[in-house]
Amino acid sequence: MRIEIAPSILSADFSNLLKDIKKCESAGVKILHIDVMDGRFVPNITIGPVVIESLRRKTKMILDTHLMITEPEKYIEPFAKAGSDWLTFHIEAVKNPSALIKKIKSLKLKAGISLNPATPVSELSKYLKELDLVLVMSVNPGFGGQGFIPSALKKISDLKNMTRLAEVSAKRAKNKNVKISVDGGINFDTIYGVVKSGADIVVAGNSVFRSGLSVARSIKKLKMSATKK
Ligand code: DX5
Ligand code: ZN
Secondary structure, three states: OOOEEEEEHHHOOHHHHHHHHHHHHHOOOOEEEEEEEEOOOOOOEOOOHHHHHHHHHHOOOEEEEEEEOOOHHHOHHHHHHHOOOEEEEEHHHOOOHHHHHHHHHHOOOEEEEEEOOOOOHHHHHHHHHHOOEEEEEOOOOOOOOOOOOOOHHHHHHHHHHHHHHHHHHHOOOOOOOOEEEEEOOOOOOOHHHHHHOOOOEEEEOHHHHOOOOOHHHHHHHHHHHHHOO
């Protein structure tokens, strides 16, 4: 199975961001995960559209933007304008997910929904057909470097089954491109279960930028650890 590792720049060196990003490019990374936090939805503040705008000028990698913010509907356009490719919002932060998915898609971006560890996957079922991406949180969002929450594994496999079933029932496999991404606490040990359970994309912060190995070696090791325990 082919998986993509999406490095989370939250664990990168912000005083040398470009350098870390170029390391990802050289290691063959296609998706860069960008954590946006507002100090309200989560107890931390990170970056906004201005940083994304600067990154957009320097890289062609997919800018996978994870909005951990309240009222994400207010910021879809600024992030689209700044150059995000994928926009993922939290289902816990909105009243009308369908409207937001439509808005993101109308701006020609890929739309994703993220679920906190405490939110059941059943909350997603009615939006699955409209989505490009589901982001399963395997830590409580807010900080990099936290421990993996094992109950995420069952959520990943349930979600995988839900997408398969939806494909069959939709006949035309309308949502066959829904990707399952998993975010938080993924390292050389935990990646195996995450991928076995059905993840297509693995977000990794500390295990890419702070493993003690180079970025390229970390990514290689993550990919190897994903296939054998
Ligand atoms: C958590 C963020 C994650 C996190 C990943 O709120 O959404 O993207 O920074 O970092 P690690 O892999 O270190 O848990
Ligand atoms: Zn994230």
